[in-house]
Amino acid sequence: MIKPDRIVTTTCPYCGVGCNLQLHVKDDFIFKVTSPFDSPVNHGNLCVKGRFGYDYIYHPKRVTTPLIRKTKQEAGKRTQAFDLSEWREVSWDEALDYVADNLVRIYKRDGSDAMAVYCCAKATNEDNYLLQKMYRALFRTNNVDHCTRLCHAGSVVALQQAIGSSAMSNTASQVMMNDVFIVTGSNTSENHPIIALQMKEAVRQNGAKMIVVDPRRIELVDFAELWLPLKPGTNVPVFSAMAHVIVKENLVNWDFVNSRTEGFNEYLESLEKFTPEFAEEVSGVSAEDIRKAARLYAGAKNAAIYWGMGISQLSHGTASALALIHLAFLTGHIGRDGTGLNPLRGQNNVQGASDMGAMPFHYPGYMRVDNEENAAKWEKTWNIEPGGLSRKLGLTTTEILSHAHEGGVRALYIMGENPMMSEPNLNETRKHMEQLEFIVAQDIFINESGAFADVFLPATPFAEKEGTFSNTDRRVQRVRRAQKPRGQSRPDWQIICDLALRLESRLGRATAKWDYSNPEEILREMAGVNQDYAGITYDRIEKVGLIYPVPDMDHPGTPTLFKDSFPRGKGKFFPLEFVPVMEEADDEYPFILTTGRVLEHWHGGTMTRHSALDEVYPEARVEIHPADAEVHGIKDGMPVRVTSRRGEVVLRATVTEKTTVGVVFIPFHFAEAAANLLTNDALDPQAKIPEFKACAVQVFPARENELPHPEVMLERGRY
Ligand code: SF4
Numbered sequence: 001m002i003k004p005d006r007i008v009t010t011t012c013p014y015c016g017v018g019c020n021l022q023l024h025v026k027d028d029f030i031f032k033v034t035s036p037f038d039s040p041v042n043h044g045n046l047c048v049k050g051r052f053g054y055d056y057i058y059h060p061k062r063v064t065t066p067l068i069r070k071t072k073q074e075a076g077k078r079t080q081a082f083d084l085s086e087w088r089e090v091s092w093d094e095a096l097d098y099v100a101d102n103l104v105r106i107y108k109r110d111g112s113d114a115m116a117v118y119c120c121a122k123a124t125n126e127d128n129y130l131l132q133k134m135y136r137a138l139f140r141t142n143n144v145d146h147c148t149r150l151c152h153a154g155s156v157v158a159l160q161q162a163i164g165s166s167a168m169s170n171t172a173s174q175v176m177m178n179d180v181f182i183v184t185g186s187n188t189s190e191n192h193p194i195i196a197l198q199m200k201e202a203v204r205q206n207g208a209k210m211i212v213v214d215p216r217r218i219e220l221v222d223f224a225e226l227w228l229p230l231k232p233g234t235n236v237p238v239f240s241a242m243a244h245v246i247v248k249e250n251l252v253n254w255d256f257v258n259s260r261t262e263g264f265n266e267y268l269e270s271l272e273k274f275t276p277e278f279a280e281e282v283s284g285v286s287a288e289d290i291r292k293a294a295r296l297y298a299g300a301k302n303a304a305i306y307w308g309m310g311i312s313q314l315s316h317g318t319a320s321a322l323a324l325i326h327l328a329f330l331t332g333h334i335g336r337d338g339t340g341l342n343p344l345r346g347q348n349n350v351q352g353a354s355d356m357g358a359m360p361f362h363y364p365g366y367m368r369v370d371n372e373e374n375a376a377k378w379e380k381t382w383n384i385e386p387g388g389l390s391r392k393l394g395l396t397t398t399e400i401l402s403h404a405h406e407g408g409v410r411a412l413y414i415m416g417e418n419p420m421m422s423e424p425n426l427n428e429t430r431k432h433m434e435q436l437e438f439i440v441a442q443d444i445f446i447n448e449s450g451a452f453a454d455v456f457l458p459a460t461p462f463a464e465k466e467g468t469f470s471n472t473d474r475r476v477q478r479v480r481r482a483q484k485p486r487g488q489s490r491p492d493w494q495i496i497c498d499l500a501l502r503l504e505s506r507l508g509r510a511t512a513k514w515d516y517s518n519p520e521e522i523l524r525e526m527a528g529v530n531q532d533y534a535g536i537t538y539d540r541i542e543k544v545g546l547i548y549p550v551p552d553m554d555h556p557g558t559p560t561l562f563k564d565s566f567p568r569g570k571g572k573f574f575p576l577e578f579v580p581v582m583e584e585a586d587d588e589y590p591f592i593l594t595t596g597r598v599l600e601h602w603h604g605g606t607m608t609r610h611s612a613l614d615e616v617y618p619e620a621r622v623e624i625h626p627a628d629a630e631v632h633g634i635k636d637g638m639p640v641r642v643t644s645r646r647g648e649v650v651l652r653a654t655v656t657e658k659t660t661v662g663v664v665f666i667p668f669h670f671a672e673a674a675a676n677l678l679t680n681d682a683l684d685p686q687a688k689i690p691e692f693k694a695c696a697v698q699v700f701p702a703r704e705n706e707l708p709h710p711e712v713m714l715e716r717g718r719y
Contacts, residue, residue: 008482012050013462016345018471023482047193056610064487066095067456075437080451100502106411116143116400119358120416121347124467126519127492128356142394149397153687154317155343164568169561170340171473177338180300184213185310190599232694233581234283239323241279245294256332263573270575302338313692315682316579335562345472352470360394365530382512396688401432410437420448421604424690425681458489465491477545581694582682589696601669620670621654629655639702647677672708
């Protein structure tokens with residue numbers, strides 16, 4: 001048995017559960033991962049990604065030297081370069097000077113609107129805080145966003161409107177206090193496996209009743225009291241019909257509605273049309289099951305709702321989330337332990353990156369950028385002249401790319417994101433990327449987006465840096481360095497500070513602080529304004545982390561929010577209408593495609609597809625129901641071509657009852673059969689989140705030789 005030199009406790013870099021990991025290190029090499037049994041998040045449990053998905057940090061294709069493209073790229077003629085022979089290895093000084101010269105050249109010529117940055121939900125709070133600060137303080141732009149836009153933006157907008165806060169109201173482990181809970185739009189077993197464990201325990205040990213509302217027969221259905229298999233995009237009628245039943249059968253918690261909410265009467269009028277029979281007609285879920293679900297939820301002592309991207313990734317994602325919020329308001333299942341509204345956040349630090357202001361409408365702490373008082377606070381903190389920060393709302397991730405043209409965005413800085421996998425309608429995304437004049441990629445691999453860049457800045461993965469992540473529970477936890485950075489790679493925060501100093505001298509704007517000696521100094525600067533983090537220091541989170549809000553140094557943290565009031569005062573009901581998905585199935589495209597994750601992989605695959613997990617789940621598959629497969633002559637394992645109005649992919653079929661009739665499912669991790677070549681870029685008008693969860697497609701049998709050749713992936717450095 002190998003004896004480790006040291007065991008370093010840190011936080012998992014994959015999903016929002018935020019499991020605690022112990023990295024076993026020998027000779028500066030991590031050879032094993034375990035988990036502490038006393039972790040309040042995961043109690044010693046880990047899923048396959050946390051346990052085995054770390055070896056990407058040793059993959060030979062990892063880039064550990066700064067690179068500049070050999071051939072100068074021109075807007076409109078930009079190409080992808082996965083092969084290192086197309087790049088020149090350079091020193092950090094040369095790379096950072098090159099980035100600074102080009103960003104300042106474009107800024108001086110075209111102004112703030114030409115500049116944009118993607119922050120990163122995989123990076124630490126400190127990294128994200130600094131990157132948004134650099135763009136706001138130096139380029140005076142709010143064109144700052146990250147992948148929160150692509151996962152829970154609908155939930156965020158709805159919760160902000162109705163409550164005034166977009167975080168989970170309770171912790172995930174409080175599922176053990178629920179006697180009834182709803183899981184909707186979340187394949188929790190594959191996306192948040194450790195939370196799914198707790199859900200199953202709540203059912204088995206405590207006799208809690210679980211209601212699953214999902215178009216797919218996900219694993220949790222085996223443990224559920226009720227499964228409502230709705231058609232994708234019909235959340236509003238199903239949940240509003242539950243509300244209809246709660247009102248008609250007088251199951252309303254009137255004390256709560258009268259004392260804690262407003263807007264009930266207008267909402268009530270809009271509810272009339274959402275009868276269970278109407279919901280059955282549009283969603284396919286039986287009216288009787290809707291009634292049963294409503295009675296179960298309303299009649300519970302402690303009930304909660306847990307949801308995922310099946311609610312938010314729709315062109316009416318905001319309305320979908322509002323329909324859930326209304327259920328909690330009607331029944332008073334919020335503001336107590338074991339109740340609540342809980343959007344399960346996807347990435348390890350999507351909560352933290354949002355808290356840090358990596359968004360176009362908000363400074364850190366969800367302070368609107370168009371509010372004078374907020375702007376003045378950050379101007380003071382960053383030593384900027386009054387009125388210096390932009391009050392103009394910035395562009396969102398998808399808008400940043402659609403504005404990539406003459407007179408629009410010209411320079412894009414990408415830290416750790418991969419829009420060429422994660423944006424909808426990738427053929428359009430490609431055209432936009434080609435139009436950019438200058439691209440910087442700061443990452444660990446040259447992924448599909450980094451391959452378009454002019455400069456590559458090699459950053460360190462989680463195991464080679466210090467900092468914090470904030471998980472889906474709002475728990476702020478430590479990230480710790482277990483080994484030296486490989487090659488010349490550097491932690492993101494150090495790269496940003498060095499670049500910011502170069503930008504300052506070129507812009508003649510030596511104002512804000514950039515000479516931090518450690519990441520905690522960065523967190524403390526942010527916490528000086530963002531009161532949620534005011535009482536958080538590295539010392540205080542040394543062992544188990546703290547759940548914000550932590551308003552002072554003696555505060556123990558806040559697992560349950562909204563006990564006495566909501567941040568906006570009263571909770572607000574909003575009248576809702578039924579809006580169908582933008583693209584419904586028809587004769588030409590008879591299936592609805594829905595997309596999501598699988599247990600073994602993560603998002604665009606930059607990490608997991610360079611790990612041993614890729615051998616366990618090596619290729620994309622489209623799931624199709626046996627009844628549909630028979631009609632279309634498709635057998636299990638057969639190559640098929642899936643086409644939409646925007647693109648096509650060829651991949652193998654899995655014939656399974658996990659999906660329902662008329663619905664096919666493709667995971668979005670596989671570049672060689674990228675699901676987002678097919679998806680629709682229609683946006684929710686308020687949240688600007690694309691409709692990843694529903695578009696119309698056709699499925700045809702294909703030939704073996706039409707499948708993507710493994711060499712395609714070799715070229716891309718995936719293997
Ligand atoms: Fe990591 Fe999430 Fe798995 Fe926990 S459940 S080990 S945080 S991927």
